[in-house]
Amino acid sequence: MTHPKLEDLALYAGGDLSWWARRRMARHLGVCAYCRREVEQFSAERTWLEDAGADFPQGVSWDRLAAEMKANIRLGLAAGECVGEVETPPARLAWRTVAAVASVVVVVFCGWLLQRPEPAVPAGWVLEATPAGIGVVEDGRGLTLLHPDSGTVLLSVGAQGAMRARWVDTETGQVTIHHVYAH
């Protein structure tokens, strides 16, 4: 016996099958205990989901709750400003502490300067040659002309924004030249 697909059983349990499909399914369920059990389980799960939804507190206005939370946040900020600045005695830093902090800052700055990551070539189009082919790539989109995996492929680059790859087609014996241009 051929059983219907599980997704069709799920749709039947939810009453979402078309009239004709529902009739055919009902005929199958009349003779197939296995599928009947599946449909019963889907129905039970549907009921479970509805019951779980009923656990939320009744009569809650979600919009009102959100408005109250926003008001509390604003009130907290306003209350903070009312307190005003607290006067604290001026800190007395010893000259040794100042020198130590300054040294650390100099070391960190020099380290950053030396280890600064290499600036990428400016964004926009890039022409690139990979083992698979040559292509023009821009913003995650790309057009690549593929050359064969085997055999010698000669590459050349035109500094005005062009790239070429050429090889001999092993089937036809013809030289094929691919070009990509960025403008």
Place this chain on the structure above:
Amino acid sequence: MFTHTNRRRLARLALAAACGLFPALAQQGGIDFRSSVKIDFPPESPITLVAADWGESRTTPRGGALMLDLHTSLSLRNTSQQRIRGVSLLVQSQEVAPGGKAGVTVPSLNVGPAEVFSVRVDLRLLRPLGRGAGPLVEVRLDGVLFDDLSFYGPNQLNSRRSMTVWEMEARRDRRHLRQVLEQRGEEGLREEMLAVLSRQADVAPTGVQLARGGRTTAMDPARTVQLAFVRFPDCPVEPLSGTSSVAGNLASAPVLEVRNRSGRALRHLELGWIIRDVQGRQFFAGTVPASIALAPGQKARIAPDNALRFPQPLAGGMTAYVSQAEFDDGSLWIPARGSLAEARLEALLPPSPEEQRLAEIYRKKGLASLAEEIRRF
């Protein structure tokens, strides 16, 4: 917390929810390759499309994008009365690469009237999921070069100039090899082919990137390098000066000053560019083309604002030479083989497309077949 029963319930609910998702996914992946590519040849074209085979094309989802590998072999017929020496096709995708275009050219052909030949188009498109209707790629004819060097086509990729230069190089190299065969016999021809195969093996590595702007790095301070020039006696252009900045593995395109020393106006020229890496190896980095109107005696400055990134660090020694020049009437100049040999450039330059084709005949079919091919035309 999730009990075993709850987990099972959630899994089943997820399955039930997915029921509605399957058709959408099928639609995303359901690419019809024939309608994805529009092949458009003008009605008066000297070549016509006989058939297109879409054998191995496929789509692969990759994150939020879809990768389309389109492979086709186009069977084309020469419907003109002349022999065809080269064909160039324009490949464009406004949706995937709006600023870019591509081309597939087959030079060194020898296709007679009514004969059928094939051109492979293998490309990969990366585009965001769920975009687009209609053709993703357009393949159009850009040009056909005949044996009398006449040309047909819209020439959007400057195929006329490129294919004419390759045909001139092919004739120059075939003439040279015929002379070698006559003077030194098959053994001389073998030596020539071994030299071509050796140059071919010493090709520029993959992993090269070309991008707009010539900025350098903070870790490797840029230094300006003066270019040395190779000068050919019959060259219509005289290179006067040139500099490039190098930092690590990044080289900005050279800034060059040239003078037209011929008696004819020029409209395009191209310089070859040779770089030395930190291991002392010299290699052909690329070309610096420039479309400039240059009257006799006039000087011009060429300064492309692009940078090349190589896989290996560069030392800085650079050499440049004029590799082609186009006069105002469309005629072209290329260096003679003797000039390249005298300047000891031959060993550094990649073989011409015709040398590459002949070397493949030698490698696959042997010396006798090569000699026969050279005598053929």
